[in-house]
Amino acid sequence: MKIALDAMGGDFGPPNLVAGAVMALREYRHINKLFLVGDSAQIEAELKKHGCNDDRIEITHATQVVDMSDRAWSAVRRKKDSSVSRAVDLVKRGQADAIVTAGHTGAAVAASTIKLRTLPGIDRPGIAAVLPTETNVFVLIDAGANIDARPEHLLQYAFMGSVYSRHVLHYKNPTVGLVSLGDEDVKGTELTKEVFKMLKPSSLNFVGNIEGRHLFEDPVEVVVCDGFVGNVILKTCESIAVAMFQWLKHELMRTAMRKAGGFLARNAIGTIKDKTNYEEYGGSPLLGVNGICIIAHGASTPLATKNALRVAAESIEQQVNPHIVEEIRRYNETTASLEPALR
Amino acid sequence: MKIALDAMGGDFGPPNLVAGAVMALREYRHINKLFLVGDSAQIEAELKKHGCNDDRIEITHATQVVDMSDRAWSAVRRKKDSSVSRAVDLVKRGQADAIVTAGHTGAAVAASTIKLRTLPGIDRPGIAAVLPTETNVFVLIDAGANIDARPEHLLQYAFMGSVYSRHVLHYKNPTVGLVSLGDEDVKGTELTKEVFKMLKPSSLNFVGNIEGRHLFEDPVEVVVCDGFVGNVILKTCESIAVAMFQWLKHELMRTAMRKAGGFLARNAIGTIKDKTNYEEYGGSPLLGVNGICIIAHGASTPLATKNALRVAAESIEQQVNPHIVEEIRRYNETTASLEPALR
Numbered sequence: 001m002k003i004a005l006d007a008m009g010g011d012f013g014p015p016n017l018v019a020g021a022v023m024a025l026r027e028y029r030h031i032n033k034l035f036l037v038g039d040s041a042q043i044e045a046e047l048k049k050h051g052c053n054d055d056r057i058e059i060t061h062a063t064q065v066v067d068m069s070d071r072a073w074s075a076v077r078r079k080k081d082s083s084v085s086r087a088v089d090l091v092k093r094g095q096a097d098a099i100v101t102a103g104h105t106g107a108a109v110a111a112s113t114i115k116l117r118t119l120p121g122i123d124r125p126g127i128a129a130v131l132p133t134e135t136n137v138f139v140l141i142d143a144g145a146n147i148d149a150r151p152e153h154l155l156q157y158a159f160m161g162s163v164y165s166r167h168v169l170h171y172k173n174p175t176v177g178l179v180s181l182g183d184e185d186v187k188g189t190e191l192t193k194e195v196f197k198m199l200k201p202s203s204l205n206f207v208g209n210i211e212g213r214h215l216f217e218d219p220v221e222v223v224v225c226d227g228f229v230g231n232v233i234l235k236t237c238e239s240i241a242v243a244m245f246q247w248l249k250h251e252l253m254r255t256a257m258r259k260a261g262g263f264l265a266r267n268a269i270g271t272i273k274d275k276t277n278y279e280e281y282g283g284s285p286l287l288g289v290n291g292i293c294i295i296a297h298g299a300s301t302p303l304a305t306k307n308a309l310r311v312a313a314e315s316i317e318q319q320v321n322p323h324i325v326e327e328i329r330r331y332n333e334t335t336a337s338l339e340p341a342l343r
Numbered sequence: 344m345k346i347a348l349d350a351m352g353g354d355f356g357p358p359n360l361v362a363g364a365v366m367a368l369r370e371y372r373h374i375n376k377l378f379l380v381g382d383s384a385q386i387e388a389e390l391k392k393h394g395c396n397d398d399r400i401e402i403t404h405a406t407q408v409v410d411m412s413d414r415a416w417s418a419v420r421r422k423k424d425s426s427v428s429r430a431v432d433l434v435k436r437g438q439a440d441a442i443v444t445a446g447h448t449g450a451a452v453a454a455s456t457i458k459l460r461t462l463p464g465i466d467r468p469g470i471a472a473v474l475p476t477e478t479n480v481f482v483l484i485d486a487g488a489n490i491d492a493r494p495e496h497l498l499q500y501a502f503m504g505s506v507y508s509r510h511v512l513h514y515k516n517p518t519v520g521l522v523s524l525g526d527e528d529v530k531g532t533e534l535t536k537e538v539f540k541m542l543k544p545s546s547l548n549f550v551g552n553i554e555g556r557h558l559f560e561d562p563v564e565v566v567v568c569d570g571f572v573g574n575v576i577l578k579t580c581e582s583i584a585v586a587m588f589q590w591l592k593h594e595l596m597r598t599a600m601r602k603a604g605g606f607l608a609r610n611a612i613g614t615i616k617d618k619t620n621y622e623e624y625g626g627s628p629l630l631g632v633n634g635i636c637i638i639a640h641g642a643s644t645p646l647a648t649k650n651a652l653r654v655a656a657e658s659i660e661q662q663v664n665p666h667i668v669e670e671i672r673r674y675n676e677t678t679a680s681l682e683p684a685l686r
Contacts, residue, residue: 068525106530134590144524147532181487181574182411187449189490189571212578216586225575228532231524232572235555236579243559244587244615247477251611258611264604268594272587 001316003031003309004096008038008065008083009103011299017102018046020305025054027306028313035060035090038083062086065103068298072106076114084108088115091291098292098312100283102300108293109145109286116291119321121328124149125288126157126227127295128164129234132275133219139165139174140223143284144231151194154178154224158195158204159331160287161222163323168314174221177210179229191226199224202331241276245269282307285315287324292316344374344659346652347439351381351408351426352446354642360445361389363648368397370649371656378403378433381426405429408446411641415449419457427451431458434634441635441655443626445643451636452488452629459634462664464671467492468631469500469570470638471507472577475618476562482508482517483566486627487574494537497521497567501538501547502674503630504565506666511657512564520553520563522572534569542567545674584619588612625650628658630667635659 007017021034033056036043040061047057064082066075076085084103088111090096101108105127113125126142141161146153158176165174178195180188188196188209199206207220212233215223225233248269252262262269274280282304283296292315296308350360364377376399379386383404390400407425409418419428427446431454433439444451448470456468469485484504489496501519508517521538523531531539531552542549550563555576558566568576591612595605605612617623625647626639635658639651 134586134593147524179575181490181571212575212580213582215579216582228524229572229575232522232555232568232576233579236558236576237555237583239556239559240580240583241587243477244584244619247615247618248611250477251614252608254611257607261604261607261609261611264600265595265608266604268591268597268601268604271594272590275590276587 001031001313002033002035002096003312004035004037004060004087004090004099005309006038006083006087006099006101006103007036007043008062009101010296014038014042014046016300016302017305018043019050019302020300020309021057022047022050022052022054023302023306024309025052025056028310031309031313032056033058033096035087035096037087037090038062038065060086060090066107068104070104070107072104072110075104075107076110082107085111085115088112088293092116097316098294100294100296100308100312102296102298102305102308105144105295105298108295112286112289112291112293116289116293118288119290119325121325121332122156122160122288124153124156125286126153126160127230127284128161128287129230129284130169130281131215131234131237133216137169138219138221138223139169140225140230140233141287142225142227142230143234144227145286146227149191149226151191151198154191154195154226155198155202156288156328158199158202158206158222158224159327160324161224162204163327164285164287164320165221167318167320167323171221173205176204176206176222176224177208177214177220179223179225179233180209180211182209182211195224203334238278245273279304280307281311282309283311285311285320287320290321344656345376345378345439346374346655347378347380347403347430347433347442348652349381349426349430349442349444349446350379350386351405352444353639357381357385357389359643359645360648361386362393362645363643363652364400365390365393365395365397366645366649367652368395368399371653374652374656375399376401376439378430378439380430380433381405381408403429403433409450411447413447413450415447415453418447418450419453425450428454428458431455431636435459440659441637443637443639443651443655445639445641445648445651448487448638448641451638455629455632455634455636459632459636461631462633462668464668464675465499465503465631467496467499468629469496469503470573470627471504471630472573472627473512473624474558474577474580476559480512481562481564481566482512483568483573483576484630485568485570485573486577487570488629489570492534492569494534494541497534497538497569498541498545499631499671501542501545501549501565501567502670503667504567505547506670507628507630507663508564510661510663510666514564516548517564519547519549519565519567520551520557522566522568522576523552523554525552525554538567546677581621588616622647623650624654625652626654628654628663630663633664
């Protein structure tokens with residue numbers, strides 16, 4: 001398999017991204033080719049630091065970078081030679097099977113949508129983030145691709161999230177919940193009430209509205225919401241997890257007894273810390289585009305980059321896209337066959 | 344001071360609420376009168392259990408309860424003798440200074456808005472939830488009162504949150520952040536972009552857009568968002584905090600060494616647990632109505648109820664409402680005096 005890595009994006013740029021690429025190539029022998037897209041001088045310098053001359057690497061020079069202050073869609077149109085655009089081009093031309101980027105999320109969404117187009121039956125792509133529960137994980141979709149969501153977009157997210165959950169996370173019949181203000185059907189915005197009406201009669205294992213407080217207690221397997229809300233959930237979870245470990249660390253330093261306790265309990269604390277560490281998850285697939293695009297964390301470390309490349313490899317293997325197309329086709333057929341009065 | 348407690352609301356009804364009332368009366372001598380509003384037989388039975396015959400208690404009988412499945416605004420119109428409506432009536436008639444309810448949030452918002460009206464210059468009330476950071480707390484407004492927010496509502500929330508932060512939490516010049524998708528000005532929904540434009544030139548200490556990930560790392564003192572997003576943030580924080588302590592507890596039980604560590608570190612863990620425990624905060628004021636209404640947690644324990652009554656007492660003492668009216672009046676004057684071209 002062949003992966004194109006946007007080597008310029010993210011808060012830390014080439015140093016972290018190239019280091020992650022080198023780690024991934026050492027660990028994942030089934031990556032046959034890794035395109036490193038960006039400023040070739042910088043990329044070469046980083047590769048040199050690691051003493052890496054793996055012949056599976058191919059540098060694709062790109063002269064521009066999308067900045068965090070750029071507007072997503074215009075950046076794709078104006079900066080034609082940006083690293084993210086060039087990486088997507090490699091997928092478009094069939095030279096790569098997937099792209100991975102830690103750069104401007106909006107630009108990655110825009111470039112993928114413009115160049116690769118959406119899958120048949122899908123209007124807007126959505127980011128599927130994977131979050132931990134005590135014993136497992138759930139999919140949160142959309143985690144930030146589409147902030148002007150219409151009801152049919154959220155319906156499509158529910159289908160895409162279910163397919164991902166079944167084929168990549170191996171849940172048999174994943175439960176689907178809609179983020180709202182309360183469990184009751186009557187609660188929510190105009191958007192969520194519309195989506196509720198569409199999800200209820202669908203073939204999905206829809207359990208109804210869920211609140212933020214149900215995310216980790218008695219969790220569902222697919223959590224559906226618009227991109228603004230999903231992004232807030234994702235970032236809030238990261239933030240509070242990091243904060244709590246810091247608070248705990250400081251509290252554990254206060255007395256000798258606590259220090260001893262922290263030392264004895266270090267593996268227990270470490271297990272939870274790893275579970276809530278986004279670096280372990282690496283990246284989130286942008287579902288619904290006709291290709292594979294993995295959105296890595298903006299603050300990606302080498303470890304996070306390596307794991308984002310692993311997620312890309314898994315996505316290539318699992319062939320999620322044909323399953324999405326099939327499920328949406330079946331839904332549309334069923335809906336179309338209903339009496340107009342029932343629709 | 345006189346407080347009206349909706350004794351029927353919440354997931355657990357009279358047992359927890361009356362127990363909390365009894366705790367509060369023992370602890371807070373400056374509560375001169377506590378109305379317990381609801382089914383008098385049930386309330387009397389609960390008081391009897393606690394052997395409480397405090398003469399500051401006055402039971403106000405109400406025959407109805409707003410259910411969680413009721414629609415907020417119609418419940419207020421249809422169930423005229425509900426406990427929450429009767430409690431608000433006591434404030435309206437000047438018999439009580441504040442109400443506390445753990446019932447249907449939407450009904451509490453609707454009853455307060457309909458009966459007490461909003462303050463001059465305020466279009467919609469907002470719930471100001473107080474959340475912990477490592478060393479302090481911040482105000483999240485709106486935490487769920489208004490899910491159809493317009494830009495001017497969020498502007499008013501920013502002012503109300505700042506007033507609350509200054510007068511109740513004693514921040515001198517509280518920093519205000521707007522929840523969006525990234526720190527950059529160009530990011531966000533149509534709503535947040537509009538609000539950004541209004542906040543930037545205002546007299547508030549506005550620091551710009553913030554993401555969920557900034558809530559607990561380098562936090563601002565007032566976090567502004569619409570009620571849907573705010574409710575999701577609040578409930579997600581509660582959910583993940585509870586989940587992480589459960590995970591930690593289970594991990595600490597796995598080996599004898601970890602158990603010993605957990606025992607030695609129990610005070611450190613307990614400190615963080617208390618910090619993130621909503622019961623300690625008790626309730627959130629509904630700011631912007633012409634009166635004082637404290638929204639307690641639906642799953643209120645006796646301790647949470649007691650603390651919600653404490654928040655009500657503090658709100659009565661601090662006289663937040665006149666300050667809100669004054670700040671909004673000044674903002675409107677300044678804006679009106681600007682050249683039309685600059686508005």
